[in-house]
Amino acid sequence: GQDLTVWEVFKTQGKPTVTKKKLNQGLKAKGTLCLLTGPSKTGKTSLYTKVAAENCLEVIKISCSANLTIDEIWTKALEQVSYERLVQLNEETEDGTTLQGKAGTKINFGWLTGLFAEISGSSSISNKKQIIRNRIHSNPSPDHLIPILNLCSYLLVIEDFHYLSTNVQKNIFQQWKTFIDNETSVIVVCTTHHAADLAHSNRDLLGRISQIDL
Secondary structure, eight states, rough: OOOOOOHHHHHHTTTTHHHHHHHHHHHHHSOOOOEEETTSSSSSSHHHHHHHHHOOOOEEEOOOOOOOOHHHHHHHOOOOOOOHHHHHHHHHHHHOOOOOOOSOOOOOOEEEEEEEEHHHTTOOEEEHHHHHHHHHHSSSSSHHHHHHHTTTTTOOOOOOEGGOOHHHHHHHHHHHHHHHHHOOEEEEEEEESHHHHHHHOGGGTTEEEEEEEO
């Protein structure tokens, strides 16, 4: 018979049209915490991969484990950033390119303003990359990650959230407010509804949660 893609197989179940639309809406709304919940092998990864590609977003994926700390989450995310892309952004700002216009929204450069000023004095691309690397890893945090996500069209995805310790789960949900305040949508993937319970119990996140149950 005719070979079907994973996406086409999912369509026969009647769910994907609705779930795909809801995830798209969550990402485009900006500042939305998108929760993908459901048992293993129900297409959560395929769903966000498809939607990210359609929105021209490159996924930064963090796979969680019981021993992962909150600082390690931000470090692992920042390690996936393309230094070449940041060098290019720096060159565009030096040339007067309006990044606000490209992104379609007003973006807070945050700490990148100081970084770009620092690397502008270096003529060597390798030196610029080394400066970026040092600055990125000096203080891994949402404040470091968020401007990069927004400027470079990255999408942060936290996979297997349910494996994290209870304390780390609580801490990370407290920090999601920083993402929301900066209009940065993120995706959290887990097999249980515990993440949804944590999200809805956080008053700072009310009205900014999109839960998709597969």
